[in-house]
Amino acid sequence: MSNMHLIDDILADDIKMEANRAGFGRGLVAAGKLDKNVVAACADLTDSTKMNGFAETFPDRFIEIGIGEQNLVTVGSGLAAMGKIPFVASYAAFSPGRNWEQIRTTICLNDQPVKIVGAHAGVSVGPDGATHQMLEDIALMRALPNMVVMAPCDSVEAEKMTLAMAKDKRPNYIRLARENTPVITTDQTPFQIGKAYVFRGGTDVTIISTGTMTYQAMVAAEKLAKDGINAEVVHVPTIKPLDAVTIVESVRKTGAVVTAEEAQIAGGLGGTVAELLAEECPTPMKRIGMRDHFGESGKPDELIKHFGLDSLHIAMAAHAVLDKK
Amino acid sequence: MHKTLTIDELELKANDIRQDIIRMLEHAGSGHVAGPLGQADIFTALYFDVMKHDPHNPDWEERDILVQSNGHTVPVRYVTMAHAGYFDRKELMTLRQLGSRLQGHPERTKLPGLETTSGPLGEGLSQACGMALAMRMDQQHHRWVYVTTGDGELNEGNNWEAIMLAAKYKLNNIITIVDRNNIQIDGPTESVMPLEDLRAKWEAFGWHVIEIDGNNIEAVIDACAMARAIVEKPVCIIAHTIPGKGVDFMENNFHWHGYFVQTPEGPEVKKVAKEALHELRTLQGKIRSEHE
Numbered sequence: 001m002s003n004m005h006l007i008d009d010i011l012a013d014d015i016k017m018e019a020n021r022a023g024f025g026r027g028l029v030a031a032g033k034l035d036k037n038v039v040a041a042c043a044d045l046t047d048s049t050k051m052n053g054f055a056e057t058f059p060d061r062f063i064e065i066g067i068g069e070q071n072l073v074t075v076g077s078g079l080a081a082m083g084k085i086p087f088v089a090s091y092a093a094f095s096p097g098r099n100w101e102q103i104r105t106t107i108c109l110n111d112q113p114v115k116i117v118g119a120h121a122g123v124s125v126g127p128d129g130a131t132h133q134m135l136e137d138i139a140l141m142r143a144l145p146n147m148v149v150m151a152p153c154d155s156v157e158a159e160k161m162t163l164a165m166a167k168d169k170r171p172n173y174i175r176l177a178r179e180n181t182p183v184i185t186t187d188q189t190p191f192q193i194g195k196a197y198v199f200r201g202g203t204d205v206t207i208i209s210t211g212t213m214t215y216q217a218m219v220a221a222e223k224l225a226k227d228g229i230n231a232e233v234v235h236v237p238t239i240k241p242l243d244a245v246t247i248v249e250s251v252r253k254t255g256a257v258v259t260a261e262e263a264q265i266a267g268g269l270g271g272t273v274a275e276l277l278a279e280e281c282p283t284p285m286k287r288i289g290m291r292d293h294f295g296e297s298g299k300p301d302e303l304i305k306h307f308g309l310d311s312l313h314i315a316m317a318a319h320a321v322l323d324k325k
Numbered sequence: 326m327h328k329t330l331t332i333d334e335l336e337l338k339a340n341d342i343r344q345d346i347i348r349m350l351e352h353a354g355s356g357h358v359a360g361p362l363g364q365a366d367i368f369t370a371l372y373f374d375v376m377k378h379d380p381h382n383p384d385w386e387e388r389d390i391l392v393q394s395n396g397h398t399v400p401v402r403y404v405t406m407a408h409a410g411y412f413d414r415k416e417l418m419t420l421r422q423l424g425s426r427l428q429g430h431p432e433r434t435k436l437p438g439l440e441t442t443s444g445p446l447g448e449g450l451s452q453a454c455g456m457a458l459a460m461r462m463d464q465q466h467h468r469w470v471y472v473t474t475g476d477g478e479l480n481e482g483n484n485w486e487a488i489m490l491a492a493k494y495k496l497n498n499i500i501t502i503v504d505r506n507n508i509q510i511d512g513p514t515e516s517v518m519p520l521e522d523l524r525a526k527w528e529a530f531g532w533h534v535i536e537i538d539g540n541n542i543e544a545v546i547d548a549c550a551m552a553r554a555i556v557e558k559p560v561c562i563i564a565h566t567i568p569g570k571g572v573d574f575m576e577n578n579f580h581w582h583g584y585f586v587q588t589p590e591g592p593e594v595k596k597v598a599k600e601a602l603h604e605l606r607t608l609q610g611k612i613r614s615e616h617e
Binding site for chain 2: 039061066068070077079082083084086102109
C-alpha cells in the first residue's frame with residue numbers, strides 16, 4: 001500500500017535471505033570510502049562481525065584489539081577524541097554486555113561519537129546457547145543519555161543505517177543478528193535515523209516491531225488479513241530516540257497495539273512503547289519478546305517459535321488485544 | 326608552552342599550587358587531598374615545562390594531550406590549569422558546586438582543556454591508545470599523549486588490556502606517568518592488591534620503564550625528555566611520590582587519600598586547612614630537586 005518500496009511478495013518461497021550483519025559490512029566499506037576518518041576496531045571477531053571487508057580494504061585504519069571489550073570501546077573513545085569516526089565491533093553479549101560502564105563514562109558522558117556494533121544479538125544465535133544470546137542490550141543502551149539505539153530489519157537497511165551512522169555526530173549502538181533472514185526492503189526504501197516507518201497501512205491494530213522481527217510482523221499482518229483484520233505495521237529501526245509522532249498517530253487510529261522484538265521486553269522496544277503510550281495515549285497492548293528469562297541452545301527457527309516470537313504468536317497477540325479494545 | 330621558569334621557580338609554583346589545592350578543598354568541603362598534593366610537582370612540570378599547549382587556545386591542533394586516568398585527583402589539574410592561565414583562580418572556589426565547570430570528577434564537555442571525562446578508574450590508558458593511534462594515522466609525529474594514572478587503579482584489568490595494545494602497536498607517542506604513592510582507599514597498595522614487582526610487570530608487557538622521585542620536578546622533566554627520545558616502545562614513568570606531600574600530618578597516611586572532611590568533621594576542617602596552609606607557607610625550599 002505504502003510508498004515504502006518494499007519487496008513485492010513478503011510470503012514468496014524464494015525470498016532473498018541474507019544476514020543483516022552482511023549489510024553492515026558493505027556499509028562500513030562504503031562509509032570508509034566516503035570519509036577517510038572512518039576507522040574500525042574489533043575484538044577478535046573480525047569475520048563474524050563482518051568487519052573483514054573494511055580490514056582488507058583499509059588495513060591502516062583497522063585495529064585488532066584482541067579479546068578485550070573494555071579496551072575496545074575505550075580505544076574507540078580515544079579515536080573519536082582525535083576526530084576519527086570509530087566503529088567498534090564484537091558480539092552484543094560482550095559489547096555492550098561487558099563494558100557498559102566504559103561506554104557510559106568515556107562515550108556517553110564524554111559525548112564522543114563512537115559507533116558500537118553488537119553482533120549476534122537475540123535468541124536466533126541458536127546453538128551457542130544463552131551465554132551468547134544477548135537480550136538485554138537494548139535496555140542497557142536505551143538507559144544511557146546521548147546514545148542512539150538502532151536495529152535494522154534486514155541487510156539492505158543495515159547498509160543504509162551504517163552509512164547514516166558514519167555521518168551522525170552522536171554515540172550510536174547498532175544491533176545485528178547472526179542468521180540469514182528475509183530481505184524485505186529495497187534500495188528505494190527510506191531510512192533516516194530517528195524515524196519509524198509504516199511498512200503496511202491498516203486500521204484495526206498497530207504492530208510495532210524492530211530488527212529482524214519486522215519480517216515476522218509483516219507475515220503476521222498477512223495472516224490477520226485472512227481473518228479479516230486490517231493490521232498496520234510500524235517498523236522502528238531507531239529505538240532511541242523513538243519516533244513518538246509516527247507511533248502515536250498510528251495508535252490513535254487503530255486503538256490497539258502489539259510490539260515485537262527479539263529481546264527482553266523490560267527496557268526493550270515493548271518497554272519504551274509502553275512508556276510512551278502510558279503518557280501520551282493509553283491503549284490496550286500486548287508485547288511479544290523475552291519475558292524475564294534467558295534463551296537456550298537450539299536451532300534459530302526452533303527458538304523463535306519456542307519463545308513465542310514468530311508471526312503466529314504476533315497474530316495471536318493481535319487477536320487478544322483486539323478482544324480488549 | 327613557553328619555558329620561562331627555572332627549576333627554583335617551578336618549585337615555588339608547585340608550592341603555590343599545593344596551597345590552592347588546600348584552599349579549594351576546604352571551600353568545597355569534600356574532595357581527595359593526598360593524591361593532588363603528591364602530584365603537584367608532576368602537574369607543575371607538565372603544564373609549565375613538558376607539554377606543548379596553549380591556555381588561550383585549548384583546542385590548538387598541535388597540542389600535546391594529557392589524559393588524567395586518575396580523575397579523582399583532578400583538584401591538582403584544576404589548580405595547575407588556573408595557574409597556567411586556562412581560567413581565573415577565583416573559579417577554583419566553585420569546585421563541586423551546582424553549575425560549576427569544575428565537577429567533582431573531570432568532565433570534558435564542561436571545561437575546555439580537559440581531554441576526556443574520567444573518574445571511574447582504569448580507562449585512561451585505553452583512550453590514550455586510541456588517541457595515539459589516530460595521531461599516527463594522521464602522521465602527527467610531533468605530538469605526545471601523556472597519561473597520569475594512580476597505582477591503585479592498576480588493579481583494573483582494563484589497564485592491562487591497554488598496556489598490551491600499546492606495546493603491540495609500539496605506541497611510542499604515549500608517555501604514562503604512574504603516581505606510585507603506595508596507597509589506595511582500603512590501605513597500602515601492597516596489602517590491598519600487591520602490585521610489585523611493578524617495574525618488571527610493565528617491562529614484561531613490552532614497555533620501557535623509567536623510575537624517578539615524582540616529587541622532584543627536575544627529575545620529572547628529565548624523564549619526560551628521555552621518554553620522548555625512546556622510539557621503539559611506549560614509556561612508563563614510575564613516579565614515586567609521597568601522598569599528601571608538603572603537609573606533614575597528611576604524608577603517607579592513607580586516611581587522607583579520601584575525602585577532605587572524612588576524618589575531621591565540621592569546624593575541624595578549617596583548623597586542618599589552616600595548619601596545612603601554615604606548613605606549606607613555611608615549607609618554601611623544603612621540597613627540592615636534588616639533581617646536580
